[in-house]
Amino acid sequence: MGAGDEHVSGPQYGELKNPTKHFNGSSNTGICTATRCPPGGGAGSSGSYTAATPAAAPAATPAASAKLVTFVFGDSLAEVGNNNYLQYSLAKSNYPWYGIDFVGGRATGRFTNGRTIGDIISAKLGIASPPPYLSLSPYDDALLGGVNYASGGAGILNDTGLYFIQRMTFDDQINCFGKTTEAIKAKVGKAAAEKLLREAVYFVGIGSNDYVNNFLQPFMADGQQYTHNEFAGLLISTLEQQLVRLYELGARKVVLHGLGPLGCIPSQRERSRRGRCLRMVNKWVQHFNSLVYNLVVKLNGHLPASEFAHADTYSVVLNLITNPQAYGFKVSNTSCCNVDTTIGGLCLPNSKMCSDRRDFVFWDAFHPTDAANVILADKLFSSLFSATPTASNAAAITLH
Numbered sequence: 001m002g003a004g005d006e007h008v009s010g011p012q013y014g015e016l017k018n019p020t021k022h023f024n025g026s027s028n029t030g031i032c033t034a035t036r037c038p039p040g041g042g043a044g045s046s047g048s049y050t051a052a053t054p055a056a057a058p059a060a061t062p063a064a065s066a067k068l069v070t071f072v073f074g075d076s077l078a079e080v081g082n083n084n085y086l087q088y089s090l091a092k093s094n095y096p097w098y099g100i101d102f103v104g105g106r107a108t109g110r111f112t113n114g115r116t117i118g119d120i121i122s123a124k125l126g127i128a129s130p131p132p133y134l135s136l137s138p139y140d141d142a143l144l145g146g147v148n149y150a151s152g153g154a155g156i157l158n159d160t161g162l163y164f165i166q167r168m169t170f171d172d173q174i175n176c177f178g179k180t181t182e183a184i185k186a187k188v189g190k191a192a193a194e195k196l197l198r199e200a201v202y203f204v205g206i207g208s209n210d211y212v213n214n215f216l217q218p219f220m221a222d223g224q225q226y227t228h229n230e231f232a233g234l235l236i237s238t239l240e241q242q243l244v245r246l247y248e249l250g251a252r253k254v255v256l257h258g259l260g261p262l263g264c265i266p267s268q269r270e271r272s273r274r275g276r277c278l279r280m281v282n283k284w285v286q287h288f289n290s291l292v293y294n295l296v297v298k299l300n301g302h303l304p305a306s307e308f309a310h311a312d313t314y315s316v317v318l319n320l321i322t323n324p325q326a327y328g329f330k331v332s333n334t335s336c337c338n339v340d341t342t343i344g345g346l347c348l349p350n351s352k353m354c355s356d357r358r359d360f361v362f363w364d365a366f367h368p369t370d371a372a373n374v375i376l377a378d379k380l381f382s383s384l385f386s387a388t389p390t391a392s393n394a395a396a397i398t399l400h
Contacts, residue, residue, distance in 0.1 A: 067127050069146045069196060071180075071251070072118050073173045074205035076152035077367060080116065081109030082168060083152050085134035089166035091153035096349045097337060101357065101370050111152055111346075112363050113336070114370025118148065118203065120377035121384075133176050139183050146200065147180055149173035155209040156235050156242070159222070163213075170206050174245050181249050197250030198305075201384075204243075205257035207288065210235055212262060212366065216281065228284050236291045243299060243308070253307045255384070256296065258289040260317035266335045267345045267365035275333060277321075289314055316379050320361055320372060327375050329361050336360035336369060 072078050076091065083089045092109065093099075099107035101114035109132070110116055115123075122129040130146035151168035153161035158169045168176070185193040215223045215231050222231060246254065262268060263281030272278055289312075296310045324332040336354040337347035345365025347353075354360055363369040368376065 068125055069200040070130055070203060071146055071177065071200055072130055072148040072150055072203045073170065074150040075154045075209050076111040078116055078118050078150035078205050079109060079111060079152045080129060080148045081132040082134045082150065084109045086166040089164055091164040091167050093346065097347050097353060111367045112370055112373065113357055115373060117373050117377045117380065120374055121381050124381050143180050143183050144187065149176055153209060153213065154206065155214060156206055156239050157210055157214065160210045160214040170242055174242055178249055194250060198252050202246065202251045202254040204254060207235065207259050208262060212267065232288050232291055235288065236295055240295055247303050247306060252305055255309050255311055256292060257311050258292060258313045259285045260313050261285060264321050265366055266362050269333060286314065311380055316376060320375060324361055330359040332361040335362040335364050337364050339365050
């Protein structure tokens with residue numbers, strides 16, 4: 001990128017912020033407006049979630065007694081294959097060259113050449129990466145070990161990513177989590193289920209698509225009818241309702257990933273005259289991140305026993321982009337896979353790849369490479385866990 005376009009400021013990269021609990025105001029109740037929640041890949045649901053408990057459920061033992069349980073929500077940066085089960089979704093990566101560096105060299109629905117940040121953190125914790133929700137049956141024992149609900153194209157707003165036809169919005173994902181909580185209660189009982197949910201860690205990375213595939217798209221209405229301040233306010237008010245809903249369903253330890261410098265990803269650089277970062281986009285993202293931080297303050301002050309934390313991913317990604325050589329990379333202004341941003345910016349089977357994927361920060365026009373994800377996961381992990389995780393201390397979020 002051009003010198004002087006961006007600089008690292010604010011918290012050190014990888015810093016995890018848990019604001020002081022001091023908010024005493026009221027909070028909106030959670031609203032679940034999901035239009036889809038296929039149980040184990042089945043038909044969708046509509047409106048508010050209503051639990052359905054079978055007459056007899058198989059006995060099981062809570063996984064929380066032995067290992068940390070994680071639940072993952074988000075978009076393509078965290079997806080591990082949910083969209084593979086959505087027949088008409090245009091947001092899929094279940095084809096070469098995605099997964100070329102994953103186990104077995106196969107495409108799994110992850111939007112990178114290898115592992116996601118979540119995969120890497122799970123490996124560090126000594127646990128399996130949570131499976132995609134839509135790959136499981138409604139009362140699968142695997143639900144007890146954690147689930148990944150992330151879906152490529154998903155956003156905070158339900159109209160984000162509409163042109164992908166099918167995707168699980170954040171509302172959809174929370175709705176599906178509601179079904180998961182009922183299944184867990186049916187398996188292990190209410191008290192054990194509440195303990196499992198209370199001690200689990202929830203990773204939420206959402207909002208990038210609300211910019212890249214909504215506000216910044218000239219053919220989407222939101223970018224035309226709202227100023228950025230109005231749009232950011234809409235995102236935050238919606239996100240608050242969603243996070244309160246998660247809390248009401250049993251979540252307590254929630255890590256919110258801040259947005260990275262979207263103005264510096266290859267798809268946005270293509271819009272600049274010299275291939276540089278788009279300053280205005282990054283300014284908007286920083287404003288949004290500050291509002292999310294304030295929301296974390298509010299939620300922690302109002303919701304008893306809540307441990308919401310805001311992970312500053314903006315500065316770590318920006319540092320990686322502006323100083324790639326410091327991390328062993330050579331290229332950070334374009335992607336390893338030669339993509340056409342006019343037709344989606346994804347890596348296609350006939351796309352030309354770089355000679356060494358380890359040299360590049362970005363895999364396609366939107367997503368980091370496996371090598372970059374390792375760096376980002378290491379930073380996040382060191383902020384989350386102060387010591388080698390064990391069954392007794394892994395669920396404790398260390399904030400600094």
